[in-house]
Amino acid sequence: MSWREYRRAAAGQVPVFPIAGAYESGVVPIRFSGWPLSQQGPAYPALDQDIEADVVVVGAGLVGASLALHLAEGGVRVVVLEADQPGSGASGRNAGHVQPYLGSVEPLRAHADQGKRFTEYFIQHRDIVFDLCQKHGLQADAVKSGMVDAAYRKHAALENKVSQWKAFGYDVDIVGAARLKELLGTDAYGYGIHWREGGRVNPYLFTNGMIGAAVRLGARVHGNTCVVGCERIGSHWRVRSATGSVRAQQVVICTNGHAGNAFFPELARTQFPLVACGMATRPLPQSVLDIVNPARVTLMQHPAGLYPLIIDGRNRLITATIPGPGRAQRAETYFAYFLRYLHRTYPQLRGTHIELESYWTGMTANSSSLYEAAYPKLYQVADGVLALMNFGSWGNVMGPMMGANLGQALASDRPQDFLLPLETPQAVHFPGLFETKIRRVLIPAARWADKLNLV
Secondary structure (H helix, E strand, C coil): CCHHHHHHHHCCCCCCCCCHHHHHHCCCCHHHCCCCCCCCCCCCCCCCCEEECCEEEECCCHHHHHHHHHHHHCCCCEEEECCCCCCCCHHHCCCCEECCCCCCCHHHHHCCCCCHHHHHHHHHCCCHHHHHHHHHCCCCCCECCCEEEEECCCCHHHHHHHHHHHHCCCCEEEEEHHHHHHHHCCCCCCEEEEECCCEECCHHHHHHHHHHHHHHCCCEEECCCCCCEEEEECCEEEEECCCCEEEECEEEECCCCCCCCCCCHHHHHCCEEEEEEEEEECCCCHHHHCCCCCCCCEEEECCCCCCCEEECCCCCEEEEECCCCCCCCCHHHHHHHHHHHHHHHCHHHCCCCCCEEEEEEEEEEECCCCHHHCCCEEEEEECCEEEEECCCCCHHHHHHHHHHHHHHHHHCCCHHHCCCCEECCCCCCCCCHHHHHHHHHHHHHHHHHHHCCCC
């Protein structure tokens, strides 16, 4: 097919939000995401009175939901305030991967213990998504199906990664073309990594599931409650919305990027924003399911990772990419890119009609302009106010993991158990650098290299 034919095949297949700028800002309403089901979860009422708690959590994404759940498990009176509804921000918009390993441990060398505690905790709790779903009966389409990093040719970086994580006790191996064909259903790739851990999850349902579990344990959750102020009053803090307030000794801010918030605005200057887009096809016919990814692993492509891919429990292909500058609303363009990749990887699908069901965008908040160094941050904003944020694209595992650690440490009054070092918020230099580099240079170059089979 020509590029024009790909664009024509992709056009007109998906509802588009009428405000283009909402795509560029990553604030398209969550109903446009492919993750909420046709009947969304419960709507939590707005805060309409003055109440008290031990801890106030601001933000009900993956991080805030896990934090609230683990605080409630520890017997802490916790109130969660969310400007929209749980999972409506970045947490309900990601690609659904459960990645069981760290991209790089080098940034952890800056920790006082060289990152030893963090790494050990991560390894011990790498199944946290599946464990929480099992423990609390969460229906989040969480499947431990494993992952594959697939490459066209041999890469030393993949060999090094396998050696490193096998030493940590992971069930992971280098695989060749024959095994990749068994797993993925294509002979396009000749070399890769098969992680038998990790898999997929519906991040929107997972977030709402944790919130629901926290409520069952006594947490109070208020949606449609935008925090407009956070003031010190004696030994406590008063967190205000337009219609109510919460008085508490401890406040924890778990807002993605913190953009547009008037309270502690310095937090919004600590990260490098990057918009990403996601796509979900309509449920696939059995003839396609028999061909594409028969092992149902989460598929990543090395080194560019242009078309990460899962098949969810509704038999849909779900992928994500980075849109071009000023063109984030063009669903047909990015679905056409994906169709071209899909037909090149699975030539037998040419002529098969695959439709786009959902297209959405979201904004990631990265603590570094280097992807592998973009670890989350724990900020000491004021005495009694913490901020756990800037998770970038690692949220599905790292979010609930760091929320659990912080919640358990606060519940037991053991700040020495914090895995992340306490930092003072610092404004980053050139916050647009990361987005410019990714959207204007690296992704366009990677698309050309992938098209010409140069990687």
